[in-house]
Amino acid sequence: MDKFVEPIEDTATVAERVSKAIKEAHEAANVDDKLKLLEDAADILINNDQSAHLLDSFCEEMLEFVDNPQFTIKCFVVSFIQRACLRDPEVTKKAITTLSALLSIDRQYPGASRIIRRVIIACTNIYPSIIQWAVRKKTDLEAGACWEAFSILKGRILQLIDNDNEGIRTVTLKFLETIVLAQSPRPVKDDAVSGMEMISLEEKSRHELVSLTDVPRDHRFISYRKLQIEADENFKSLLNQFTLMHLSAQNLLVLINVVCNIAKLRSGWEKTLERIMDALEVLHVNLPPTLGTSQVKSVRKELKFHLFRLLKMPAAVVIQQKLITLLTDLGASASEVNRNLPPNSAMLPKRGRRGEAAEETAKRARVEAKIEDDEYPDESAAGPSTSSASSEPSQLTAIDVTAQWIYERLNPQLVTNLVLISLVTFPEEMPAMFASSYTPIAAAGTENQKKHLARMMATQATQAEIGPGFEQMKAEKLKRMQDRIEARKQGAVIAPTPYVNRDTQPEPSGSKKSEAKLPLPTFTAPKPKQQFNLISSVQKMTKKEMSEVFDHLYHRIMGAERRAIQGGAIQQQNLLLVIRASRFQSNDEHFEDLLINYIIEEHKQRTELALLYLTEIYAQYQGFSHIHIPLKQLRDHGMSKSQLYERYDRILCKMLKNLTVRDLHRETIFHKLLLESPTVTPNSVVYLKEFSALGLTTLRELILTRNRQRLELIDLLFSLGFHDKPDKLRQSVVDIVKELWELSYLREDIRNKLREQIECCTLDVPPRHFQTLLEAPNKWTENIYRNALHLYLALLQIDTTLLMPLAVAYAKGPIEFKRIVLRLVEPVVKTIGVQNQEMLDLVAECPLGAETLILRFVHLITERNPPTRELVDRVRSLHATRNTDARGMIPILSGLDREDIVNLLPHFVLNSSNQKFVQVVIKRLLTGKNPDTLEPTITGEDLIFEYHKLEPREEEERKMHVENLSELLDSRHIQKDHIAAAIEKILELDVVPPLFYHTLTVVDKKFPSLDSFISNVVQKVILRELWKANDETRKAFFRSIIQLRSVAYAPMLTEFRGDEFLEFVEYAGNQIILDLRDFYPTLSTSQRRSVATEISDKVRDKDAEEKQRLKAGKDGKGSKENKEKEKDKDKEREDDRENQEQEREAMRESRRNKEQQKEKKRIA
Structure with a gap:
């Protein structure tokens, strides 16, 4: 019972059910339970209204079950793919990989043959849907890739036609049937309906879905001609299966069914009925010897069944007689044959007899009225080139004569003698094959059977050029030729006709008596012949009159097209038109123009005539035309081979030009002339430049099909990239070149053309095909350079072997070319990975002069990805050997050693031309990770430390050294702990650089929280007397204070x-005293005690102290006691100050000793 999904469920609920079923299937241990859960999920996905969305969401999860080791699960996945692709062909994009993998499964795998058969069956069912979907998705690149993948899968399936497994061969035959039906044109409606009535509903729905008629010729990635050729080749492969002697009965029955289905559905395609009928006749007399008796009977029964079905088709009239004969040989009775004839075929024999009688009468009348002329050679002398229309009556007459001769001698005695003679070659025992296939002749001994046997023998004898009929026809032709020769020697063309006798004057009544008295005329001087001679009686036509006659004749032939089609002589009419326009008056273009205009007026019906005309002209050029005498005459008249080629080129270009002028370039004939003509000239291909999409599509097909002219056509395709059209055309050229590059046999040609094009950019003057119509012919411009690089860079993304030619051209090219290359390569090179081998080889083998381009490449590929060790080593080697710009090392800074980084720092910090890269270098050093350790090569504190160790030599360098310090300390990757650690390390140096004191001021502004730390640093500097190293250090320290x-x-x-x-005061000025006086009161008591007396005297505010003492004296009313007390206090202060000075000096000396000891330990 079919699963049912309630329509009221929303998408989320259904998705939950599917997800739950898939999860339980993963967890199920039993295969049957797993299959049941998967079938439930598949039914929900396929039968739900939102199946397209659900399939897209859960398709990959369902396909994951293909990894299950049970072959039943794999078969279920294939079944799901089939149902899903029929429901939504978009699933094919995801499922094609799974199908390819299952088809390549190891033959030793359990159930491998069943899996392969299931894959082939699935592909057979979904192939028409895939073609229909691909036709609709002509602009979808993913659909194109999917189609190419399925084409590869299709080729692998076709290779299984000779597989040892019978089941695989059986389903492969059905797959071949689907290919032939889907890739062949659909017949006319009546034939299609009559054929479809005889097959099953399932096959009808599948085969009605699509055909070659539905595929447009200008499709982007589906080649119409390729599908057509594949269908014909696969059909031949099916017919060739009948000749195999090891074919099994099962496959033979399937093969008969397949070819008969094709006959019913494609009755009018490529003489299908005749070819299949010939194959079935061969099968009837050459059944495989490996079949048993019962198998032979089954095959003959199946063959008889299908022959009856073919007999019912109205389109089978052309092979009706062969069908009846073969059915009779298979044992069918006359009543059975008559019951299966089409309803309207009963009158066909009568109409045929009346038609044959009328035709014979007309032929006799034409023969009697025909005038032989020696201006044209006998058609029979043409040998193999004799047309079937002229040779068929003689051949039929010879067969009739020989058949009648045999029929008259077929008596019982002669037949008995023939049988007795053949008994000598008979085997001792009757072969089983003959016994199983022999069917007694139903009408043996009757007159009809004797006539049929005689005609079969006569046909074989005539083909072998023996028999009385052939000899009689040969003698009659020889006699007629001799009679014509004798008559022409005597001066007469032919005997007088009755029409001429009626024009003579009647004789008098007594003429008989007078005639009897006169002597009889002799043959040496016949007076009647001298009285009328056609040659002497006519006048020679002038050249103008002859031209008019030919002109009228040519127009009459062209006007007889409808009658030629009705009479089945359209090929003969086309041949006459072509011969007249190409064989006579070759230097006169009048008939060329007439024929070309005649073709273009009804171009849809006269395409074959145009191709026949071109083929004939090309045959003259090559010298292998079947009418050789006029060709010899043309050569004698002085037409060289180059002139014949120019004639072919002129005619082809005339046709294309007339079609272009009449705006018919979108019609089929325009593209057929280019695709199917014997050869394409350079002048004719130029017409493709005037069009965009349609012209490019045709040019692509030409490149695929014209092997000898492929290089010239590729040149034309590349030149379209310089055409004065919108950018859409150039992008279309890029897309087509990418598609062609995917084909392995075209890849090298395209690669060579790209190299040639990039090498042309180094020339002094642009090549002719580089120049557009709007620009000067002898000057390179930016637009020309851009057009030349557009296609090259587009292919560079997928073919990185083009990197080296680009670098070589860059090294040789002018400055303008280099500038444009550096600007355009950015989006392309960014797509190339840092591990690309061609890129690594290019860096290692950098052409001389291309260093700038290589370093630009390295910069682009490392913008988003860290450099690898291989890349770092190659760039470092390049920098060392070529002494390249230090800026080229920026991309690989994170991979360098600390020593290399220290050596590179001055090139950026102290170089005026690289100042704008300092911030980039600092960022790279602080954020980049070494490819080996995955940690920064240099930390923030080490970078600050090394930065201070730089030694500027000039005043400008010192200025840059100070300015760039802010860039380093302002980085968000530098924290205050990094700065503190770096300052501690700098203090350990023997000579502290002057920049260090500027660093203290910068750090104080950036990190106010480090005030105490900086104050301690200043104290350490004073105690160690580091600021006294030199005059520059002294000034820097004073500035920092x-x-x-x-x-x-x-x-x-x-x-x-x-x-x-x-x-210090001398350097800073007296203003510093005022600042210190304001600051001095903020010192603590202990700090004041540490201040030297000379310093405190300078910074203390004595006036304020004096005022304070006066105020205190007034309060004491100037008493003598107070003054004494004040003196005592002053004395105590003086003593205390001396004591403090001594203590301070002792403390200072102690600190100096401690610092010196630390320094010694550090040095040790």
Whole structure:
């Protein structure tokens, strides 16, 4: 019972059910349970209203079950693919890989043959749907890729036609049937209906879906001609199966069914009925010897059944007599044959007899009235080139004569003697094959049977050129030729006709008596012949009159097209038109124009005439035309081979030009002339330039089919990229070149053309095909360079072997070319990975002069991906050997060693031309990871430390050194702990660089929280006397104290000696005293004690202290006691100050000793 999905369920609910079923199927341990769950999920996906959405969501999950080891699960997956593709052909994009994998399954795998058969059956059922879907998706690139993949799968299936497994061969035969029916044109409606009535409903729905008629000739990725050729070749392969002697009975029955289905559905295609009938006759007399008696009977019964079905078809009239004969040999009675004849065939024999009688009468009348002329050779002398229309009556007459001769001698005695003679060659025992296939002749001994036997023997004898009929015809032809020769020697063309006798004057009544008295005339001087001589009686026509006669004759032949079609002589009419226009008056183009205009007026019906005309002209050019005498005459008249080729080119271009002028370039004839003509000239292909999509499609087909002219056609395709058309045309050229590049046999030609095109960019003057109509002919412009690079760079994405030619051209090219290349390569090169081998080889083998381009490539490929070790080593080697710009090392900074990084820093920090790259370098160093350790090669604190170790030599370098420090410290990757650690490391140096003191001011502004740390650093610098290294260091330190202000005031006041302070004040100016006086009160009591007396005297505000003392004196009313007390206090202060100075000096000395000990330990 079919599964039912409630229509009220929404998509989410259905999706949950499917997901649950798939999950349970994964978890199920039993194969039967797993299959049941998968079938439930498949029914929901296929039969639901939202199946397209659900299939897209769950298709991959269903296909995952193909990895299950049970072959029944694999067969179920194939069945699901078939149902899903019939429901939504888009599923094919995902399922094609699964089908290909299952078809290639190991033959030792359990159930492998069943899986392969199931795959072939699925492909047989979905192939028409895939063609129909691909025809609709002509602009979908994914659909094109899917079609190519299925074409490969189709070829692999066809190789299984000779497989040892009978079941696989059987389903492969059915697949061949589907291919032939889907890739052949659909017949006319009446024949199609009569054929479809005789097959099953399932096959009818599948075979009615699509045919070659539905495939457009300008399809993007489906070649109409390729499908047509495949259908014909596969049909031949089916017919060739009948000749195999090891064919089994099962496959033989299927083969008969397949070819008969094709005969019913494609009765009018490529003489299908005649070819199938010949194959069945061969099968009837050559059954495989491996068949048993019962199998032979089954095959003969099946053959008889299908022959009766073919006999019922109205289209089978052309083979009706062969069908009846073969059915009679198979044992069919006359009543059975008559019952299966079509309803309207009963009158056919009568009409045929009346028609034959009328035709014979007409032939006799024509023969009697015919005038022989020696201006044309006898048609029989043409040998194999004799037309069937002229040779058929003589051949039929010879057969009739020989048949009658044999029939008159077929008596019982002669037949008995023939049988006795043949008994000598008979085997001792009757072969089983003969016994099983022999059928007694129903009408043996009757007159009809004797006539049939005589005609069969006469046909074979005539074909072997023996028998009285053949000899008689041969003698009659020889006699007629001799009579004509004798008559012409005597001066007479032919005997007088009755029409001429009626024109003479009647004799008088007594003429008989007078005639009796006169002597009889002799044959030597016959007076009647001298009285009328056709040659002497007519006048020679002038050239103008002869031209007019030929002209009228030619128009009459052209006007007889309808009658020629009705009489079945259209090929003879076309041949006359072509011969007249090509064999006579070859230098006169009048008939060429007449024939070309005649073709174009009804171009849909006269395409074959145009191709026949071109073929004849080309045959003259090659010298192998079947009418050789006129060709010899043409050669004698001076037409060389080059002139004959120019004639062919002129005619082909005339046709194309007339079609273009009349806006018929979209018609089939225009493209057939280019695709099916014997050869395509360069002048004719130029017409494709005037059109975009249709012209490119035809050009693509030409490249695929014209092997000898492929290079010239590829040149034309590339030149279209420079055409003055919108960018859409150039993009179409790119798309077609990419499609052609996917074909392995075209890949090298395209690659060579691309190399040639990029090499042309190094010339002084652009080649002719590079120049557009709007630009000067002898000057390179940016637009020409861009057009030349557009196609090259588009292919560079998929073929990285083009990197090296581009680099070579870049090295040789002018500056303008290099500038454009560097600008255009960015989007292309970004798609190439850092591990691409061609890119690595290019870096290692960089052409001399292309270093800039290579480094640009390296920069682009490392924008999103970190450099690999191989890339780092090659770029570093290139920099070392070629001394390239340091900027080229930026992409690989993260992969360099610390020593290399330290050596590169001055090239950026202290180089004026690289200042804008400093920030990039700092970012790369701080964020990049080494490919070996996956950690930054240099940390933030190490980078700050190494930065301070740089030694600028000039004033400009010092300025850049200071300015770039802000770039380093402003980086968001530099934290305050990095800075603190770096400062500690710098303090350990023997000589602290002057930049260090500027760093303290910058850090104070960026990280206010480090005030205490900076104050301690300043104190350490003073205690170690690091700032006294040189005059530059001294000034830098003083500047930093001034900028640090309150952060550095405390350590300076407490640690400076008097002379050091005076030196500082001298540098800073008196304004610093005022600032220090404001700061001094903020010092703590212990800090004030640490300040030297000379310093405190300078920074203390004595006026304020004096005012304070005066105020205190007034409060004490100037008493003498207070003054004494004040003096005592001053003395105590002076003593305390001396003591403090001594203590401070001792403490300073102690700290210096400690710092010196630390320094010694560090050095040790």
